[in-house]
Structure formats: C-alpha cells, structure tokens
Amino acid sequence: MSVDPSTDPEGYKRQVEKIRASYEERKAAASAEKGLIAVFTGTGKGKSTAAFGMALRAVQHGMKVGVVQYVKGAIATAEPDAFARFGDRVEWHRMGEGFHWITQDAELDRRAAAQAWEVSLQLLGRPDVGLVVLDELIVALRLRQLDEAMVLQALQNKRPDQHVVLTGRGASKELIELADLVTEMKMVKHHYRAGIKAQPGIEF
Amino acid sequence: MSVDPSTDPEGYKRQVEKIRASYEERKAAASAEKGLIAVFTGTGKGKSTAAFGMALRAVQHGMKVGVVQYVKGAIATAEPDAFARFGDRVEWHRMGEGFHWITQDAELDRRAAAQAWEVSLQLLGRPDVGLVVLDELIVALRLRQLDEAMVLQALQNKRPDQHVVLTGRGASKELIELADLVTEMKMVKHHYRAGIKAQPGIEF
Numbered sequence: 001m002s003v004d005p006s007t008d009p010e011g012y013k014r015q016v017e018k019i020r021a022s023y024e025e026r027k028a029a030a031s032a033e034k035g036l037i038a039v040f041t042g043t044g045k046g047k048s049t050a051a052f053g054m055a056l057r058a059v060q061h062g063m064k065v066g067v068v069q070y071v072k073g074a075i076a077t078a079e080p081d082a083f084a085r086f087g088d089r090v091e092w093h094r095m096g097e098g099f100h101w102i103t104q105d106a107e108l109d110r111r112a113a114a115q116a117w118e119v120s121l122q123l124l125g126r127p128d129v130g131l132v133v134l135d136e137l138i139v140a141l142r143l144r145q146l147d148e149a150m151v152l153q154a155l156q157n158k159r160p161d162q163h164v165v166l167t168g169r170g171a172s173k174e175l176i177e178l179a180d181l182v183t184e185m186k187m188v189k190h191h192y193r194a195g196i197k198a199q200p201g202i203e204f
Numbered sequence: 205m206s207v208d209p210s211t212d213p214e215g216y217k218r219q220v221e222k223i224r225a226s227y228e229e230r231k232a233a234a235s236a237e238k239g240l241i242a243v244f245t246g247t248g249k250g251k252s253t254a255a256f257g258m259a260l261r262a263v264q265h266g267m268k269v270g271v272v273q274y275v276k277g278a279i280a281t282a283e284p285d286a287f288a289r290f291g292d293r294v295e296w297h298r299m300g301e302g303f304h305w306i307t308q309d310a311e312l313d314r315r316a317a318a319q320a321w322e323v324s325l326q327l328l329g330r331p332d333v334g335l336v337v338l339d340e341l342i343v344a345l346r347l348r349q350l351d352e353a354m355v356l357q358a359l360q361n362k363r364p365d366q367h368v369v370l371t372g373r374g375a376s377k378e379l380i381e382l383a384d385l386v387t388e389m390k391m392v393k394h395h396y397r398a399g400i401k402a403q404p405g406i407e408f
Contacts, residue, residue, distance in 0.1 A: 005348055038249075040250060044388065046251075050257060053283075057282045060282035078261045081264050183392060184392050185250070186389075189385060
C-alpha cells in the first residue's frame, strides 16, 4: 500500500493528496457547532490520559474545566497537581477515595458513586463550565453503582454548548449510541505482562 | 456478566474482588524498572492527546520532557502554549510546519522528516531528558519519509532509563514488536461523520 517516495514520487504525491483530501472533506462537511459527548473506552491504556489531555487543551483555549474522578486507582496520579497550575480554571473533584477497590461493599460503593454523580450534575448545570470530564464514570455504570438510564438522560439534556468526556472500559451500546465521538483503546501489548513494573510518569 | 448490587451483594463483592485481584497481580508480577517504549496507534482519536497527557504527568513528576511534532495538522493546537507554563521542563519542537499536507513533494518532505529525526536523536541522547514524545513519527514512517530500520535501531539503543512515546496511525509489526506498551485507538464513532464541525478544546 505504501509507495517508496524515492522511486515513485508521483505515487507518493497521490498517496499524500488522498490522505489530505479525505481529512479536509470530512472537516468541510462538518458544519454544526455543538458541545460534544466524547467517550474513551476499551481495555487499553490512555483513556483517562487522553481525557486529561483534552482538558489541558480546553483550559488553554480559555475554557473552565470540571473534572470528577469516580474511581481512584491504587496509586496517586500527578494530574490534580499539574492542573493546579491553572488556578480556578480547573475544578478537580476526586471522589470515591479508593472506594470500590477497598470496601467491596455494594451499599457503600453505591453511596460514593451517588455522591460523585451529585457533583457531576452540578458541573453539568453550570454555564461557566465548558468541559466536564467524568473520569471512570463508565466503570461505575458497569458495576451498576449508578443507574445508567439516569446518567444517559442527564447527558441527553445537557447544555448544548458544553462538552462532556466520559472514560472507562465497558461502555454500553446505549452510551455509544448517545455519544458523538467514541474511541476504543485496544490493548495490543502491555509491559506488565513482560514483568516490567509501573513507572512514574507513565502509569501514574 | 454484570451483577445487580442491590439484589446480589455477594456477587457484586466477588466481581469487584476479581477486578482488583487481576490488577494487583499483574502489578506485583511486574518488577523490572526500565524506560518504556510506548506506542499510540490506530485510526481513532486520542493518540497525540494521550501522549501529551503522559508528558503532563511526567513533568509533574519532575522529569524533563522533549516533544518533537513530526506532522503539524491543518489547525494549530493549544498544547505548545499550555506546556510553556512549565518553563524549561518541556522542550517543544514543532517540525514539518504543515509540510506533508502542503508540499506533496517527496524530496522536500523527506528532508523535513530527516531534520525532525535529527532533533529527535539529540533528545534521545540527552541524559537530562526523561521522556521523549515523537508525535506522528509513525506517519512519517508509513509515508517512508524516514528509514524504519534506522529509527528502530535508535529506539533499541536508547538510554535504558528514558521513556519514549510514539504516535501515529499505521504502526508496523516491527515497531509493535519492539515497543513495551502498545495501544490501538479504534474509531468507533466520529462526529465529523455526523456533520458536526471541529471544536476548539476537543480537536485542537
């Protein structure tokens, strides 16, 4: 499929032009402006990282960003500290302090998830917040700590100018149906399997 | 697969415990410390965004980060400005100023890619740089603007304590073979297809 630019410059030119044209075409065809619902799901790495990368971009564009972390991993991540540099343009809510890994108590976990959802609803209702990141909310849905119909309805009724990003493995068909942009992170290879341990800066 | 926590609390507990145990097991089994080669590939969104999210995490951990952008998109992204806040902990090299989209000239493009590779090699050689992001390098490989054998060899010989992240669709089998961590971003759904245009904070 790939041509050798040194022996076939014309073929190269056609190949590049094709890539460019298909990109421009899709962009030109897209004209409606609206707040997007984006989903990063799948078993691969980079779901939350991509969501936080979007948050970084949004604050740089002058938006106010709200983040709700539904499930805290075993190790602290550096993101809340990094985003603290942006002052009040980022509101970071770290919920479920280790909750579902530790308690394994359905009732406690549901209460923690309900609390995180309460905070999420407040952010979704605020006209000054341009982007809401609901990190690992999809895990809470998968574990049925939250009622999915309730969450979907709130997303459907969100302010039209607000962007929402949801992360977590195991997004349902219904959520994918509702979202505008869905990326599945597929794990092709993972270094844990090769006996290399979690690294600062890479894992947390 | 998912149990209802309200009617089956014991089943819920088992489910959560299984998730936790498999995660802990893999983490415990992984003991070697080494600089990783991570690849974000595939046609979905979030490849560069995840790489920049990793960069954010790394600077927060006190690492120095070098970024080389091989292929600049049609629109300017906010990341270089956002990372400027971290002062000299981030070195940002924006190469190929629109090069392959515009010139479509194989020889010009190869020269631009060679220049970007030169900068990359310098970053890979520096003991003070903990993480090197080679953004869209994989596109330059796919278009054969760079010799893949040369790139693979440099990655193989990199300093063992340095992390390298490569992005771009179309990673080769050889690159995947060499990498420690490979995530394929699969496009499940894209709003361009639904006629919604590129949004600041989401796309750029």
